[in-house]
Amino acid sequence: MELLYSKEHIATEVARLGAEISSDYAGHEIVAAVVLKGAFIFAADLLRNISIPVTLEFIQAASYYNNTRSNGDVEIALDPHSDIAGKHVIIVEDILDSGHTLTALCRLLNKRNPASLRLCVLLDKKERRKVPIGADYVGMETADKFVVGYGLDLAGKYRHLGQIYTI
Numbered sequence: 001m002e003l004l005y006s007k008e009h010i011a012t013e014v015a016r017l018g019a020e021i022s023s024d025y026a027g028h029e030i031v032a033a034v035v036l037k038g039a040f041i042f043a044a045d046l047l048r049n050i051s052i053p054v055t056l057e058f059i060q061a062a063s064y065y066n067n068t069r070s071n072g073d074v075e076i077a078l079d080p081h082s083d084i085a086g087k088h089v090i091i092v093e094d095i096l097d098s099g100h101t102l103t104a105l106c107r108l109l110n111k112r113n114p115a116s117l118r119l120c121v122l123l124d125k126k127e128r129r130k131v132p133i134g135a136d137y138v139g140m141e142t143a144d145k146f147v148v149g150y151g152l153d154l155a156g157k158y159r160h161l162g163q164i165y166t167i
Contacts (some may be wrong), residue, residue, distance in 0.1 A: 001148070001165040009124075010150060010164065013139040014042065017120060018049025020137060021090065031089045033081075033109065035101070036060040037159070038094035040150035042122045042139075046092060057082050059091075061069070061101045089114040090137075094151050097109040097125040099133040123147065123164075125139065 021030070032054050034043040047054055091105055095135030102119055109117055120137035127144040148154050158165070 001167055004142070004145075004147060005150075005164040005165055005167050006120055007109040007162050011045070013030070014045045014122075015049050017137050017139055018046055018051075021046075021120065022049075023033050025052050025088055027052075028088055029055065031055045031057055031084055031087050031114075033059050033084075033091045033105075034055045035091065035093045035105065036155065038151045039122070041159070042094055043092045046120070055087075057084075059105060061105055079120075083112070084109065085113040086115050087114045088093050088118075090118045092122050093119065093121045093135075095123040095125060095142075095147070096121040096135050096138075098129040099129050099131040102135075103131050122150070123152075 028090060030050075030052065034040060034046060036058050037060070043056075047056070089109060091102065091109070093102060096102055096119070102121075106117060106119070113138065118136040119134075121135040122139040123142045124135055124138045124140070125142050125144060145166040146154065147164050148158035148167055149164045151159050152164065153159045154167060158167075
């Protein structure tokens, strides 16, 4: 493994994202729809950096199935079915690469008529995009390397690492 992003670098970017979201939604409440399992550490730190009211929801989607590449099939394993009609929703995800998972989640949540739906990702791997989707809030752009740590995993391992590494 090789260190890609240090704790300090991650903390700086997460604080910046929290400040941007707080500024953009000043005077409003948001719903953070956190994608499990990968985004839970990022989301915890992000939410502590947001200064406006936040309601937390969890959603789980899978497309990797213990592999290093998405197969394109997205399974929604946990759907909170919460009432988000008229609310400002931000999907919080660890990484945007192929775009399949976030496209499926946007379709699902847009059917519930939110006032707005935006995407916040810690890492954006644009080189791997298979569908036309972008994030509204991006922590860092990263090259096409498999990454682990800070919630990101390989077959369930390495999520606990406090920094992000390439494998």
